[in-house]
Amino acid sequence: xxxxxxxxxVREPLLHFLxxxxxxxxxxxxxxxxxxxxxxxxxxTQGQLASTWESFTQTRQRxxxxxxxxxxxxxxxREEVYYREALALGMDxxxxxxxxxxxxxxxxxxxxxxxQIQPTDDELTAYLQAHPDxxxxxxxxxxxxxxxxxxKHGQFLQRDATRLLANLSQTGSKTDISALGDxxxxxxxxxxxxxxxxxxxxxxxxAVALAGLPIGQWRGPVESGYGVHLVFVNQRVPGSMPELSAxxxxxxxxxxxxxxxxxxxxxxxxxxxxxxxxIESPEPPKKTLASSK
Numbered sequence: 001x002x003x004x005x006x007x008x009x010v011r012e013p014l015l016h017f018l019x020x021x022x023x024x025x026x027x028x029x030x031x032x033x034x035x036x037x038x039x040x041x042x043x044x045t046q047g048q049l050a051s052t053w054e055s056f057t058q059t060r061q062r063x064x065x066x067x068x069x070x071x072x073x074x075x076x077x078r079e080e081v082y083y084r085e086a087l088a089l090g091m092d093x094x095x096x097x098x099x100x101x102x103x104x105x106x107x108x109x110x111x112x113x114x115x116q117i118q119p120t121d122d123e124l125t126a127y128l129q130a131h132p133d134x135x136x137x138x139x140x141x142x143x144x145x146x147x148x149x150x151x152k153h154g155q156f157l158q159r160d161a162t163r164l165l166a167n168l169s170q171t172g173s174k175t176d177i178s179a180l181g182d183x184x185x186x187x188x189x190x191x192x193x194x195x196x197x198x199x200x201x202x203x204x205x206x207a208v209a210l211a212g213l214p215i216g217q218w219r220g221p222v223e224s225g226y227g228v229h230l231v232f233v234n235q236r237v238p239g240s241m242p243e244l245s246a247x248x249x250x251x252x253x254x255x256x257x258x259x260x261x262x263x264x265x266x267x268x269x270x271x272x273x274x275x276x277x278x279i280e281s282p283e284p285p286k287k288t289l290a291s292s293k
Contacts, residue, residue, distance in 0.1 A: 110267035127255045135247050138194040142235040146181035150227045161221045168218040
């Protein structure tokens, strides 16, 4: 009973908001304690030293020697000095790059919270059902085609297509079509190709026409972006919605991304409540006569 109550509580959105609030508080606390400031005093903390050591070892795949370590510490102090002096001079004001970087770091807070939430099978199934077009298995075609170039046949295109179609209809699917028709930079045979790929190679109209052709018969001419084709459809597998087990990883990735975006929006809206926003002249500024010349 207790386990069921805990599982239900974990899925409650209110709890997610609470976790988000705690994470924000912790993040602000960590930021404020990153360097101890007492007047003009700079303290490089053990946490900062550990971060510097780890960064070096991961980059170089070895530990720094004594001289390198002293140099890394000196560089960390130099970085802190320049940082504080730049802030004192107001160099961070109206700097778009700095603003965007800080925005990213704030969004990382909500990203971390969202990453801790693990979806249940019921949640993934609901997401799959709510976004069928993202995971639907496409209709697939197995077919053969013979190409006729309109430029080569000119006014006799329809006549030549009709004659060739009659010959193909007599021999059926066993015909060797490799030497028939006109040259084209496409295969003669296609096996279980998705409709979207067919549309990409032949054009959308060809893919639509292919869906309406009978199975096991030579038909045509069917127009494409290249010209016309005589087509024999061997098999047509209809599109379908897969079971969750078949697309679990893809659904989970999409679900996690959706939750991350939702957490970012919730985080932002919570922060926005602390401000009164005034937008002066929201209309785009008109170009002056001088700038338009």
